[in-house]
Amino acid sequence: MPWTAALSALAASNSAACPGPEQGFVRLASAEAEIAYRWTPDELKIGQFFGVEMVACRLPGGEAVDTIVVDAQMPAHGHGMNYRPRSTRLAPDRYLVSGLMLHMAGHWRVTFDLFQGTKRTRLTHDVTLKP
Amino acid sequence: MKRLTAIAACLAVAGAAVAIAGSQGRNAVEPAAFSADEREAILSHGPWPPPMPPDPSNRVSGNSDAIALGRWLFSDKRLSADGARSCATCHDPAKAFTDGRDRSIGLVRVDRNAIALANLRLNRWYGWAGAADSLWAQSIRPILDPKEFAATPELVRARLAADAAIRAAYARVFAAEMSRDPPERVLVNLAKALAAYQETIVTARTPFDDFRDALARGDTATLAHYPLAAQKGLKIFVGKGRCTACHLGPNFTSGEFEDVGVPYFVEAHRVDAGRFAGIAELRRSSFSLAGPHNDDAVRADAAPTRHVEQLHRNWGEFRVPSLRNVAATAPYMHNGSLATLEDVVRHYSQVDEERLHGTEGQRLLRPLHLTREEASDLVAFLKTLSSAVVSQR
Numbered sequence: 302m303p304w305t306a307a308l309s310a311l312a313a314s315n316s317a318a319c320p321g322p323e324q325g326f327v328r329l330a331s332a333e334a335e336i337a338y339r340w341t342p343d344e345l346k347i348g349q350f351f352g353v354e355m356v357a358c359r360l361p362g363g364e365a366v367d368t369i370v371v372d373a374q375m376p377a378h379g380h381g382m383n384y385r386p387r388s389t390r391l392a393p394d395r396y397l398v399s400g401l402m403l404h405m406a407g408h409w410r411v412t413f414d415l416f417q418g419t420k421r422t423r424l425t426h427d428v429t430l431k432p
Numbered sequence: 433m434k435r436l437t438a439i440a441a442c443l444a445v446a447g448a449a450v451a452i453a454g455s456q457g458r459n460a461v462e463p464a465a466f467s468a469d470e471r472e473a474i475l476s477h478g479p480w481p482p483p484m485p486p487d488p489s490n491r492v493s494g495n496s497d498a499i500a501l502g503r504w505l506f507s508d509k510r511l512s513a514d515g516a517r518s519c520a521t522c523h524d525p526a527k528a529f530t531d532g533r534d535r536s537i538g539l540v541r542v543d544r545n546a547i548a549l550a551n552l553r554l555n556r557w558y559g560w561a562g563a564a565d566s567l568w569a570q571s572i573r574p575i576l577d578p579k580e581f582a583a584t585p586e587l588v589r590a591r592l593a594a595d596a597a598i599r600a601a602y603a604r605v606f607a608a609e610m611s612r613d614p615p616e617r618v619l620v621n622l623a624k625a626l627a628a629y630q631e632t633i634v635t636a637r638t639p640f641d642d643f644r645d646a647l648a649r650g651d652t653a654t655l656a657h658y659p660l661a662a663q664k665g666l667k668i669f670v671g672k673g674r675c676t677a678c679h680l681g682p683n684f685t686s687g688e689f690e691d692v693g694v695p696y697f698v699e700a701h702r703v704d705a706g707r708f709a710g711i712a713e714l715r716r717s718s719f720s721l722a723g724p725h726n727d728d729a730v731r732a733d734a735a736p737t738r739h740v741e742q743l744h745r746n747w748g749e750f751r752v753p754s755l756r757n758v759a760a761t762a763p764y765m766h767n768g769s770l771a772t773l774e775d776v777v778r779h780y781s782q783v784d785e786e787r788l789h790g791t792e793g794q795r796l797l798r799p800l801h802l803t804r805e806e807a808s809d810l811v812a813f814l815k816t817l818s819s820a821v822v823s824q825r
């Protein structure tokens with residue numbers, strides 16, 4: 302078995318530990334990667350600070366995540382958040398990000414950037430906030 | 433009667449446009465119809481008043497002795513170095529807690545318009561640039577500002593500790609001897625008493641609130657009391673005016689900072705950097721919620737302070753003001769440059785896109801090109817956000 306294949310086999314075995322809806326997590330996947338996340342508190346409201354707990358379930362190459370960056374933009378308005386979230390590592394491939402705040406109603410794009418060394422893998426999730 | 437039944441039937445259909453008859457038409461009343469989205473947006477501006485729990489960063493918030501001491505201090509001229517002015521000079525209770533000037537005058541003319549003090553527990557940031565993150569920290573700023581009171585903690589302690597009544601009140605509220613507390617602690621404590629008092633300034637319910645609650649209940653009889661012009665203005669406010677994007681929720685503000693194209697030159701060669709400078713001042717301040725004077729051990733309310741980020745676009749951004757009681761707080765904008773609500777509406781109607789300082793993020797604001805009637809409807813709506821009464825517990 303080539304070296305990289307061995308690593309991705311290892312990574313694939315990680316997804317067994319990927320939390321699901323029974324623990325309040327939502328899965329988000331692309332061709333390259335998969336994460337599970339849950340908001341804290343679980344309902345997003347305008348002007349209210351919130352955090353997100355997330356688990357990297359499947360990653361390209363299978364190396365552990367060094368850091369993750371969560372951010373949010375309003376594409377239609379061309380602006381992002383006024384606050385910089387900070388992430389804390391809870392366990393390997395498991396992070397808690399706090400300090401997010403969405404200050405307008407409408408359509409926000411939340412980005413999850415997973416860094417493995419200099420490699421960045423981005424997953425996005427769209428949120429629509431009611432007024 | 434027939435029409436009322438028809439309206440009731442209409443209200444019963446979820447998601448259907450809601451037709452509301454106004455009482456102000458001369459002949460047949462033209463109803464302002466609200467779509468489901470508009471209705472949802474309107475309901476989001478209430479109910480009023482929202483809960484205003486005590487401030488965890490201020491251990492005397494809500495304390496009646498502190499409120500009484502703060503009320504006294506608010507009009508006490510001894511806090512200013514030359515003894516010539518008090519908080520009430522610029523925040524006059526008879527003028528909705530503002531001064532009616534474009535830019536306030538302290539020892540010299542300051543750069544900004546005095547903010548009408550009301551509903552202060554709802555703020556995340558204080559001042560036009562959010563240089564303070566608590567009401568008590570904001571209350572210290574004018575005392576030390578060389579352009580306003582130009583006092584020092586030592587001066588404040590010496591002046592006030594000489595007054596037996598103040599000394600006694602201080603001892604009762606803070607369980608400490610004023611002349612033995614270090615001057616900085618005395619200053620912070622007095623600011624916390626000032627904050628306790630200012631928290632009691634709450635604007636009363638308005639015609640808009642009655643309309644909004646009636647809409648929530650489906651109470652057509654009450655809905656009809658709300659003038660038709662205001663209903664039409666409200667429709668613009670939540671609709672094509674996109675005012676609700678920034679002036680949101682029960683207090684009609686996101687509490688955040690935006691650039692709506694108000695010139696930021698104070699003089700020919702001097703600009704007011706707005707939020708950009710506000711964040712810098714917050715970072716320098718030893719009175720922020722991140723500092724030692726926060727009474728909340730877990731610093732629950734310090735998340736904005738911890739996470740706020742200074743961005744280039746913060747240049748020329750100012751806090752989105754609440755529109756509660758707006759009819760009573762002229763002139764408008766951070767520099768008081770617009771005299772009337774008609775002028776403000778004209779500003780949004782003709783907003784100069786070139787003047788929007790940011791390059792990005794301004795796609796929200798475009799000239800609205802309102803007709804005369806639309807502009808006057810929008811003003812009519814804004815006037816229904818006011819009520820004469822300012823309740824003080």
Ligand SMILES: [Cu+2]
Nearest residue numbers: 375378380405
């Ligand atoms: Cu936006």
